[in-house]
Structures are given as C-alpha cells and as structure tokens.
Amino acid sequence: MHLMKDGGFDVSLFFRDIVSPPEDESELGLQLKPCDKLEDLQKWVRPKEQKKRVKARLSLCLGEGLNIAVGLYEAAQKGWKPDPIGLYRETNEPVRRKNRFFHTQTGSLLLPSEIKKAQVYGKKQIVMARDEVDSIKKFDDPKLFLIGFKPVEKLKLHHHIRHSHFIYPEEQEVKGSTCLFSALLKKCSERNIFALCRCISQRNHPPRFVALVPQLEEVDEGIGQITPPGFNVIYLPYADDIRPLDPPRCPPASQMQVDKMKEIVYKLCFKYKSDAFENPARQQHYRNLEALALDMKAPEDIEDLIMPKVEQIDHCLGPLVQDFKDMVYPPDYNPETKTAPKHKTADVGGGTEKKPKVELTEVELRAHLHNGTLGKLTVPLLKEACRQFGIRTTGTKKQELIDALTAKLGS
Incomplete structure (x- = not known):
C-alpha cells in the first residue's frame, strides 16, 4: 500500500541532494509515480562510491601501423577517507596553499626557472635542469x-x-x-x-x-x-x-594431524563476498561527521563486521580444536608461560662450556695500534692485553683501556 500525496511528492524540497539527477532538470520536481520495488528506489538514491571513469586512454599497438584505442579502468580501488579542507577561521572560506622557494643567504624569491635538481652519483653532484630530468624519466609515450x-x-x-x-x-x-x-x-x-x-x-x-x-x-x-x-x-x-626465500625448517605434520586440520578448515568455510564487509574505520569516520553535523551527544555505534564471532566458531567446531591441540602439543604445554632458554652443557663435569681465552701478541697489538683498529677489539680482549703487559687501569670502559694501551705501546 503506497502513501500518496495530493499533487505528488515534491523531491526538490529536501531530497534533491541525495537522489540521482535526471537528464532533464525540469523533471526534478514533483514525483508522481511511486516506486513499486526496493531495487527501483535504490536506483534513485545516489550511492556513496567512487566514480566509474576511465583511468587512462591508451593505444594498443598490435603491429606496425595497427593500433586500437582502449580504456584502462580500476578493477578495485582502496576507499580513502576524504581529506580535510582548510578554512579561514573568521569567514569559513576555503583557503589555498601555495609553495614558494627562497634563497637561503639573500632571502630573495626564486622563480621556477632558477631552480635546478641534482643527483649524487659516484660521490659527485650531477646538476640537471628541469627539462633534462623530464627527458630522463620519459621512456616512451603512454x-x-x-x-x-x-x-x-x-x-x-x-x-x-x-x-x-x-x-x-x-x-x-x-x-x-x-x-x-x-x-x-x-x-x-x-x-x-x-x-x-x-x-x-x-x-x-x-x-x-x-x-x-x-x-x-x-x-x-x-x-x-x-x-x-x-x-x-x-x-x-x-x-x-623476486626474492629467494629461506623459510625455517620445522618438523612435518603427521597424516592424522593433517586430516584433523582439514576437518577444522571444512567447518569454518563460508562464502566470502567483499561487499558484505564494510570498512569499520571509514564507517566510524562518517558516524563522527554525522554526530557533529546533527549536534548529537555521541555518534552511533557501528558493528565491526570483520571481528571474528568467537562464540559461533566455538559452537561450530566443538571438540575439534581440543583434539587437534592434544595431537600436536605435549600434555604439559601452556602457551601463557615462556620457555626458559636452554644452556649448552659440557661433556665432562656437567657445567657450562666456557670459551677459551684468546691472547694477542705484542706484534698484533702494535699492528692494531698502527692501523687504528683497537676499537674493534672487545673489552675482554683489551683487559687481557692490559694484564699481559702489566698495565693498571682504574676504569673498565673501553676507551680508557684503549688509551692505556696506546700510552704503553706508543712509549
């Protein structure tokens, strides 16, 4: 049953901004015929989506002298939030941004013809003009x-x-x-x-x-x-x-574990449709704009459709997850606790294996001093060298040990 209004429904009073304009502007006034289906009504409403326009018009060259014209379209495009518009604080008029370049020493305004670009190649600065940069970038016509x-x-x-x-x-x-x-x-x-x-x-x-x-x-x-x-x-x-991958080697799963995981995957399969999931960040953004425009106390809550429904998943899987855990993990496994690092033990005595001390001869130390590579030695090696030459140091910092060895070997 349609609610009819005498004289027709005047669309131009309020709904003019949200319905698609007809080809003839004179038709955008009284709407005499009501919509019989919801699909027909949705055609009148202007959807909030990206414009379906050609990204580029190219020529497809099939051979010498054989070209056809094609249009390049975006099959999928990420939906971005609209950028904020800068307004003048007193009149709310849109402001424009303009970049200007000034000389660092004289402070004079530089023209575009006075600006050049440079590229460092072989520790040299190669200066190029703007037309030279454009010619380098251009390989061929689109x-x-x-x-x-x-x-x-x-x-x-x-x-x-x-x-x-x-x-x-x-x-x-x-x-x-x-x-x-x-x-x-x-x-x-x-x-x-x-x-x-x-x-x-x-x-x-x-x-x-x-x-x-x-x-x-x-x-x-x-x-x-x-x-x-x-x-x-x-x-x-x-x-x-293309990069070569070196994945970590893990123990292979048994056939029983694979079959159990197949049952879990089969239970969780569903028909995926990208148009059934809205971007929660964009929806929250539009809710906030709506609350500001209508002076609402708080924006309306949104339903995050990409959050997994844990209760339904647990009800659907039943005991399959616990069975899979029992087949893969040991009985005393607890994912909340961290495993202690394992220390390598020596074959004899059961204690930790100590690294053998490495001593540097006087010739090697003088070579490091001559080449200026004492800083590459570790602190234990520098301390051992000080004890070897009978150098008493008050500090344990690396630079103090290097200064003491330099004073001893340089004298």
Whole structure:
C-alpha cells in the first residue's frame, strides 16, 4: 500500500541532494509515480562510491601501423577517507596553499626557472635542469605494445604483485577498435593464452610488463551482465622483484594431524563476498561527521563486521580444536608461560662450556695500534692485553683501556 500525496511528492524540497539527477532538470520536481520495488528506489538514491571513469586512454599497438584505442579502468580501488579542507577561521572560506622557494643567504624569491635538481652519483653532484630530468624519466609515450602470447598456465600466482586493471575498447577514439578487440579477445579465450605487453600507463611512468588475460562476458538469467568482456591487466614482476626465500625448517605434520586440520578448515568455510564487509574505520569516520553535523551527544555505534564471532566458531567446531591441540602439543604445554632458554652443557663435569681465552701478541697489538683498529677489539680482549703487559687501569670502559694501551705501546 503506497502513501500518496495530493499533487505528488515534491523531491526538490529536501531530497534533491541525495537522489540521482535526471537528464532533464525540469523533471526534478514533483514525483508522481511511486516506486513499486526496493531495487527501483535504490536506483534513485545516489550511492556513496567512487566514480566509474576511465583511468587512462591508451593505444594498443598490435603491429606496425595497427593500433586500437582502449580504456584502462580500476578493477578495485582502496576507499580513502576524504581529506580535510582548510578554512579561514573568521569567514569559513576555503583557503589555498601555495609553495614558494627562497634563497637561503639573500632571502630573495626564486622563480621556477632558477631552480635546478641534482643527483649524487659516484660521490659527485650531477646538476640537471628541469627539462633534462623530464627527458630522463620519459621512456616512451603512454601505450600498450604487444610482445607476444603465452599459455595461461605459465602465469603463476606469485606473478601478481599488485591489483589488476581492466581494459575495454574505446570506439569513439579509433573507429574499428571494438571489432578488432572482440576478435582478439575471442581467439585468446579459445586458445587459452594471454597477451604479453609492455605498458606505460601515464606520461613519465616507468614501463611495466603486463599480461592481458581474456575475460568473456557473463550474464544471469535475467539477461543482466555479471562480468563485462575485456582483458584483465596483470602486472608482472621484474627479475630483481623476486626474492629467494629461506623459510625455517620445522618438523612435518603427521597424516592424522593433517586430516584433523582439514576437518577444522571444512567447518569454518563460508562464502566470502567483499561487499558484505564494510570498512569499520571509514564507517566510524562518517558516524563522527554525522554526530557533529546533527549536534548529537555521541555518534552511533557501528558493528565491526570483520571481528571474528568467537562464540559461533566455538559452537561450530566443538571438540575439534581440543583434539587437534592434544595431537600436536605435549600434555604439559601452556602457551601463557615462556620457555626458559636452554644452556649448552659440557661433556665432562656437567657445567657450562666456557670459551677459551684468546691472547694477542705484542706484534698484533702494535699492528692494531698502527692501523687504528683497537676499537674493534672487545673489552675482554683489551683487559687481557692490559694484564699481559702489566698495565693498571682504574676504569673498565673501553676507551680508557684503549688509551692505556696506546700510552704503553706508543712509549
């Protein structure tokens, strides 16, 4: 049952700022037709999200004289808190920031043409002008250059070093781009291969190797698009980006322990959807802004959806966790207590093994004195050298021992 108002609902009085504006501004007034479904009402409300606009428009070079226009889109982007705006205290007008450079000795204002940049190379300061710095940074114009094709099996999981992008043809830039792009997408998907390209997304950006992985269009039962057709741009690492790992060697788990952990993992599996979890930091930020704008005593509490629900987890697992602990840990194991460090014992006598004393000869000490490396010796070695030469020292600091040895050997 709809609550109708005589003459229609006047949207322009209050809700004008939160509904999506129509193509014709004259329609933004009286809303005569009510919404029958919640989905229809949500289409009118302007969602609080990032703008879906192209990040860059590039040319995909498939060969000599064969270029198509594509648009580079962000597949995922981190949601940042809005930056605070500086206002003038008396009138609340926005203020602008302006940087100026002054000479350190004369205090005179420097123009941009009078400022140069330098880079230290080989203990020398290489001075460069601004146009020289720009020419060094520039490798090539922004574009995608096709190198070759490889099977999708060659693309490993550790090759994904950052979030991917998505490219789609731009027909309004170059006519025929959609037709050639669709043919390339179809053939790559049929042969299960990806295109290896060199990518420069923006001006003065360093080149990167990327893999264009094909993605066909998927639609639901209602002929609604689930995933669009195009190529996922996977950024590949360079040779010096891959680091060899030396993981610590631990005793392998038994098959019974592995099977028990499989049961625990199976019990805790659930269907993950990224849109079901809100960022608690951003939600708290907006709650605070809402409380300040509406003069509320305190902001509303938020539900942190990323906190684990311990009670439900314990109820779901039951005795599986305790069974796994009994299989892995010893009976007297207590994770709250710290284990005492183990001392190595000698083979005879059961006492701690002492390190043998190392004595330095007079020739070695004089060599250290001549080279100025007495400071690299340890305090026990310096004390032993003082006792060896019969030097009596009142202090035990390292510098006092070095001064005493220098006075003795230098005389």
